[in-house]
Amino acid sequence: MNDTDSDRTALPRISFVSLGCPKALVDSERIITRLRAEGYELTRNHAGADAVIVNTCGFLDSAKAESLEAIGAALNENGKVIVTGCMGAEPEQIRDRFPNVLAITGPQAYESVLGAVHAAVPPAHDPFLDLVPAQGIKLTPRHYAYLKISEGCNNRCSFCIIPKLRGDLASRPAGEVLREAEKLVAAGVKELLVISQDTSAYGLDLKYADSMFQDRTVRTRFYDLSRELGALGAWVRLHYVYPYPHVDEVVELMAEGIVIPYLDIPFQHASPNVLKAMKRPGNQDKALERIHRWREICPDIALRSTFIVGFPGETDADFDLLLDWIGEAKLDRVGAFKYEPVRGAAANDLGLPQVPDEVKELRYRRFMEKQQEISAKKLAAKVGKRLQVIIDEPGPTVSKGRSKFDAPEIDGSVFVASRRPLRAGDIVSVKIERADAYDLHGIAV
Numbered sequence: 001m002n003d004t005d006s007d008r009t010a011l012p013r014i015s016f017v018s019l020g021c022p023k024a025l026v027d028s029e030r031i032i033t034r035l036r037a038e039g040y041e042l043t044r045n046h047a048g049a050d051a052v053i054v055n056t057c058g059f060l061d062s063a064k065a066e067s068l069e070a071i072g073a074a075l076n077e078n079g080k081v082i083v084t085g086c087m088g089a090e091p092e093q094i095r096d097r098f099p100n101v102l103a104i105t106g107p108q109a110y111e112s113v114l115g116a117v118h119a120a121v122p123p124a125h126d127p128f129l130d131l132v133p134a135q136g137i138k139l140t141p142r143h144y145a146y147l148k149i150s151e152g153c154n155n156r157c158s159f160c161i162i163p164k165l166r167g168d169l170a171s172r173p174a175g176e177v178l179r180e181a182e183k184l185v186a187a188g189v190k191e192l193l194v195i196s197q198d199t200s201a202y203g204l205d206l207k208y209a210d211s212m213f214q215d216r217t218v219r220t221r222f223y224d225l226s227r228e229l230g231a232l233g234a235w236v237r238l239h240y241v242y243p244y245p246h247v248d249e250v251v252e253l254m255a256e257g258i259v260i261p262y263l264d265i266p267f268q269h270a271s272p273n274v275l276k277a278m279k280r281p282g283n284q285d286k287a288l289e290r291i292h293r294w295r296e297i298c299p300d301i302a303l304r305s306t307f308i309v310g311f312p313g314e315t316d317a318d319f320d321l322l323l324d325w326i327g328e329a330k331l332d333r334v335g336a337f338k339y340e341p342v343r344g345a346a347a348n349d350l351g352l353p354q355v356p357d358e359v360k361e362l363r364y365r366r367f368m369e370k371q372q373e374i375s376a377k378k379l380a381a382k383v384g385k386r387l388q389v390i391i392d393e394p395g396p397t398v399s400k401g402r403s404k405f406d407a408p409e410i411d412g413s414v415f416v417a418s419r420r421p422l423r424a425g426d427i428v429s430v431k432i433e434r435a436d437a438y439d440l441h442g443i444a445v
Contacts, residue, residue, distance in 0.1 A: 012121040013041045015049035015078065017070050018139060020057030022195050022239070024085055024107070025139055026148040028055045031084070031113050033136035038114075038123045046077035050121040051102070053113065056094075058086035058165060060340050064093075071098055082116045084109060089165040090344075107166050108151055136183075141392065143425030144191035144408060145184045149177050149225065153197035154204070157268075158279045158346040159308065159339070162197055171203050174220040175211035178228055190390060190425050191235040193407065194226075198281075200242040223249045230258035235390070237407055239264040242281060243290045248297065255298040260404040263294070267305045270325030271318035274311050277350055291329055302405035304333035309367055310360030311339045313352030319363050323370055332378050333411045334371045338364050372437050379412070379435035386445065389414045389430045391422045401428075403440070418444035 014035055018028035031053065032042060043049050052074040056067035067087050074081045075098060083094055084105045091104040103116035117123075138145050152167040153160075181192055196202060203209070203220035210217040218224050223246065229236045236259045241247060243265055254261040267287060269275050294301050307326075309319065326334065338360040341348055355363075392408065393400040399422045401414050416422065416430050422444070430442040 011039060011041045012051075012123065013043045013049045014117065014121070015043050015046045015052045015074070017052065017054045017074065019055060019067055019070060020059070020063065020085065022146045022193065023148055023197070024055055024057060026146050026195070027085065027108060027110075029136060029139055029146075030110055031055070032139070034110065034114055035117065040117070040121075040123060046074055049078055051080040051082060051117060052078045053082045053084065053117070056083060056085035056087035058089065059160075059162070060342060062340065068094070068097060071101065075100065080120055082113060082120065084113045086165045140408075141424055142188055143390065143392075144193060145189045146193045146195050147177065147181055147184070147229075148172075148195050149199065149202050150196040154201060155198060155281045156279055156346070157281075158277060158350060159311070159342065161342055161344045164344060166197070169198065169201055169205045171206050171220055173206070173209070173211040174203070174218040174225050174228070175213040177225060178213045178218065178232075181229055181232055181234075185232045185234050188425065189234055190427060191237060192229060192232075193237045193239060194229070195239045197240065198242055199238060199240050200244045200247055222246065223253075226250050226253055226259050235260045235404065237262050237264075239407070241265050243267075243287050245290075247290070248293060251294045251297045251301065254301060261298050261301040262304070262405060262407070263301065264304045264407065268308050269311065269314075269318075270322045271314070274314050274318050274322075277313055277347070277352060278308075278311065279346075288325070288329060302332040303329075304335075304407065304411060305331055306335045306337065307367065308337050308339050309363040310355040312347060312350055312354055314339075314355055314363075319366075323367065326367070326371060326374065330374050330378070331371075332405060333375065333407075335410065336364055336367050336371075375412075376435070376437045379438070379440055382432050382440060383435050384432065386429050386431050387414065387440075387442070389416055389428055389442075391416065391424055391426045391428065394422050394424055394426075401430075403430075412438040412440070414440045414442060416442060416444050420444070 018025055046052050054070050054074055057063040071083055081101045082103045083101050086107050088104045088106040094104055102120050105112035150169055150171040152170050153163050154169045200222055202222045206220045208219050208221040211220050218228055230253060241263050253259045268280060387403040389401040389403050391399050391401040399416045401416055403414050406412050428444045431445050432440050432442040434441045
């Protein structure tokens with residue numbers, strides 16, 4: 001081996017830890033793309049790396065604890081640690097615990113992260129090795145990708161500190177988003193998961209300005225972006241959509257087969273008293289009307305949501321109203337969280353009585369039992385039908401995938417028996433033969 005070959009094997013190596021939500025995952029993907037483009041190697045082994053980056057989550061106290069644990073582990077195993085992400089917006093809580101970290105940057109601070117890496121581990125420039133796919137490096141499987149369309153949020157929900165961490169709504173121009181999506185699809189991505197803090201508000205800060213894409217102008221607006229994304233040939237799945245009236249237009253795209261019939265709407269509660277205390281936007285008092293309207297437009301639409309039980313001041317009557325509401329709404333997929341105080345959130349200063357932990361736990365169990373009944377009936381109704389399924393995990397005889405009604409990692413699965421080998425990313429027609437509380441089972445046809 002000559003000196004040139006030896007130099008090429010001595011690439012700087014970075015270990016990366018990505019914690020938190022899909023929006024943080026997108027931030028991680030962007031940082032990793034830049035690192036790979038500059039010739040850095042990525043490794044999962046802290047001990048063998050030249051430095052470690054920890055992308056933190058700072059939304060809940062439990063998430064902060066996980067982030068601090070990850071930072072501590074990286075320091076113990078490596079010693080050179082760069083911290084970024086939501087906890088970086090309040091660096092003192094990290095410095096107090098770990099004064100020896102190399103640098104702390106806030107969310108979306110890509111240039112600062114790269115600057116810290118350059119200071120700790122200068123890049124090795126080699127034109128034969130500094131290669132990166134045009135679509136960037138993804139942490140998700142090759143066949144699906146998260147597509148972040150904006151940063152920040154204009155809402156001021158009392159339980160949330162995201163605006164303090166990430167600022168007000170800052171939409172990406174439609175042309176920029178579409179060019180990224182186009183590259184992803186060209187690289188083999190079959191499913192685009194659209195994410196932001198408030199997807200329905202996309203473009204509001206830019207006054208829905210026109211943006212160039214290919215040879216035409218596209219408005220930076222939720223409907224226009226959804227329509228253009230749907231024309232790229234991949235499944236388009238919409239997350240974190242508040243139930244504003246103009247969402248009806250996008251549901252019409254679902255009815256036309258342009259966007260897959262799936263909406264992730266964070267309702268959080270149904271009681272007017274609790275919603276008022278939460279300061280929730282989006283005409284929540286008319287949420288059932290919106291749901292009925294969406295089902296009129298697109299009868300097979302799948303609706304998923306998340307709810308908080310045990311919010312300060314939540315009474316037995318408030319919780320019973322929530323149970324009645326989900327019984328009428330009959331949402332397809334639902335997640336629930338027991339309320340957890342977040343340092344710096346306005347909910348801490350509302351002067352409302354705290355719900356005891358044992359009451360939270362009881363309400364959580366009752367809520368999930370109620371929803372499980374609804375989910376089981378919804379899934380049982382799919383038995384005998386043929387569904388398009390995207391394969392996530394191939395198997396020798398049975399593969400694991402998802403229908404258009406299921407988002408990765410948060411919803412259920414479809415287990416597909418097949419005589420022929422299936423590959424990750426294949427979209428196959430599956431006859432559903434049986435269902436359980438959360439998943440479907442069928443055979444490829």
